Amino acid sequence: MSKEARVGAIARAVQELQDATDQIDELAARRLGINRTDLRCLSRLTARGSLTASELAAAAGLTGGAATTAIDRLERAGLARRIRDESDRRRVLVHLTDRAHEVGEQIWGPIVTDASAELHRFTTAELDVIERFLHRALDNQTRHADRLRSQGPHR
Template identity: 40%
Template sequence: MGDTRIHTGAPRRRELTRSIYREARTAATRQALVDQAVAARLGIGSTDLLCLGVLDHAGPVTAGRLAELTGLTTGAVTGVVDRLEQAGFARRAKDPDDRRKVIIHPQDAQRERTGELYTPVLDALDAWCAAHTEEELETVLDYLRSFSGSLPGLAEGLRQRKV
C-alpha cells in the first residue's frame, strides 16, 4: 500500500501541509533568534538557556536526565550546569535517595529575570490571540501540542540513526 497520508490525490492539502511546515520552521528559527538575544542579555549561552528551559518544564532533574532530555553528552551537561550555577540560574544538590547522584534545581529569582525578557514575546502573542476566536485558538493549541509532542521521539530517532 505504501504511503497512506491524506495528501494522496489532494494537491491543495499537500501544499497546505508543506506551507504549515515551512511556517513552523520559520517561527522556530525566529524563536531561536529571540532565545539567543535573551541568552546574551542574561550572560549565558544558547545551550545554557535551552537547558534552563528544560529545567523549568521538567523540574529538578539529575544531570544524566538533563542529558537525555536535551540530547547533550553528560560532559557537555556538566559544563552547562557549571555555567548556570556560576551565573545563579541553577544549583546542584545531592539526591536524598541516592547520594551518588546530583539533582539540578532551577533558581526562582533568575527565572523571574528570564521571564521579564520574554514579556515582549508574550505581549505580541496576546495581541495575536486577541484577533482570533477561542475555537481558532483551540485549533492552534491542539496543533502545537500534538505536533510538538511527536518531536522528541523524532529527535531521538535521528540521534540513533546510522549515517
C-alpha cells in the same frame, strides 16, 4: 487556496517561526552570557522544575558529561545551583536561582504576554486544533531528533 497551497503556507510559517525563535534564543543566550546548550538546559529547568543532572541530560538531549559541564557553567553564571534533595539525601537536584527567574521574566515575559493575548483571540474549537497540531508537530520533531541522534555524525 487549495489544500496543498495551505499546507505549504503553514509549513513556511512554521519554518519562519522556528527561525524567529532561534533568533530570540541566540539573543537571550548572549544577554545571559551563556551558550545555546546552557540555554536549552535553562529552558528544561524552567519547564519541568528542579531535575537531577541525569534527568536534565535526558530532557535536553545531552550526555551526562555534557549536562554536568552545562550545569557548572549555569552555576558560574548565577542561574542554577545544585541542592541535595531533602527527601533523599543521595540525590542532588539542579534548581534555578532567583536571578534565573528574574532575567527569564525580563526576556520571555513580554513574549508570553503577547502570545497569550493572541491565543485568547481564538475560539475554543480553534485552540483545540492548534493544540492538536502542536502536539503532533512536537511528536514529529522528537521522533526525527531521535532518528538523527541514532545515525551519529554525517561523514
